Amino acid sequence: MKLPYPHLAFLLFIGSLLLTACESPGYNDNPSQQMTKATVGCLVATDFFAVYFSAYIKPANDSNTKMTVKDRKALFRSYCKNIPTTGTAFFTADVVGDELRQTPIGIRIVEQELTGGDEDKAENFKDIRTIAEIPAKLYPRGAVEAQAQLDKNGYYAIYLMVGGEEALSDEDKLRIPLHVGVDPDANPIRTYIAIGIGGTVGLALIGFVAYRFMRRQNSQ
Structure with a gap:
């Protein structure tokens, strides 16, 4: 019995999907707090409240050099966790829900040291220096x-x-x-591993389907 071409095309399509399915970024696996990429900023949330966060960086030496078009575009790019360079950073956090707009919010920005373990877990860091602090006040516009x-x-x-x-x-x-000092466009190593596994499985499936198809063709 000849294998119908639509079935072959479908299986090849499924195999090609496996080559790309693992390229989606993962999520923070900390159950108490999540930071994920959203359409407007990054959603940072606990079990009790959430914000959409964005960071913008002004390079430390931009006033001493002639800015290129690429440099100007970089000034308007927003970042989440990874910021590529040092400089003056501007942060915005849009709160989710009306309750937080009626509650004073204080801000503290600190330098931290990774004491060991998984850097996605807050307990593996300790504060070593306070960079800036803003007393609590209301943000009625959120x-x-x-x-x-x-x-x-x-x-x-x-x-x-x-x-x-x-x-x-x-x-x-x-x-x-x-x-700070990390390429925001670089994929973590676990993403490359997932892509490699998905690619291997996908290629194996495509090869198996092609082999079965050619064998049936030769048996006719």
């Missing part, structure tokens, strides 16, 4: 803004403290991690 001078590569974090000084528990704090 746009929380701050800026800080990120003067060297490394780890930083922004704490949004709901209730200001009364935010004593972790439930009232939202930590937004930052990593």
